[in-house]
Amino acid sequence: MSFIVAIDGPAAAGKGTISKAVAAHFGFAHLDTGLLYRAVGAKTLLGQDAVFAARALDPVDLEDDTLRTPEVAQAASQVAVVPAVRQALVDFQRSFAARDGGAVLDGRDIGTVICPDADAKLFVTASAACRADRRYQELAGKGLAISPEQVLADVVARDKRDSERATAPLMSADDAIVIDTSDLSIAQAVATAIAAVKAKRQP
Ligand code: CDP
16 A cells, blocks of 8 residues: 655755655655756756756666765756656656555655645755755765855755746645754654654554
8 A cells, every 4th residue: 555755845954864764664665856856967967958867867877976966956956947857757756656565755846746645744844054054064074075155055046946946846735744853853853754644644
């Protein structure tokens, strides 16, 4: 039986950590849909056409270690504006969501466009300063030479582009449970998310 958990939110809000933990807790599969856009963005940095790259995307492309860089993140949010790119990625996401045994998908438009009938919808957010600080720690930890100011500018620019685009903009679904992680530890944020999903499983 399928059970779909949609987790959306702005850049670096903690969706990845929460999604992985929710998936592990319930034994569901997890898809980080941002990786699809990052993989397409990475291909455009190599000179490929975005729509061609989206249509030709191979799941193996998602395993590329370089997809987490800020440069690829910006390219991802640029290709994510293109309706034909988004369209090319719909079937893959919906098939993943419908798998037996349950699935968690995290992104920007999962609860609104990809899986509007998801069983549980979460919108995970935090202040821009908090999100930038966490992303800075993550990237600096990986040895990337980047300043906190650059990371904040990247996060703010992506949020603006993601929220203002015409197709599938970043927004909370009306029926999503909003979790602001600004003042929560990882353990608290994960526990809040798991409790919200549990409530949807046992109404
Ligand atoms: O990890 P982070 O929150 O920084 O970004 P991500 O989830 O990997 O997404 C990278 C970019 O892909 C976003 O800034 C969006 O422009 C785009 N994206 C999207 O448009 N729709 C999704 N479902 C997921 C990501």
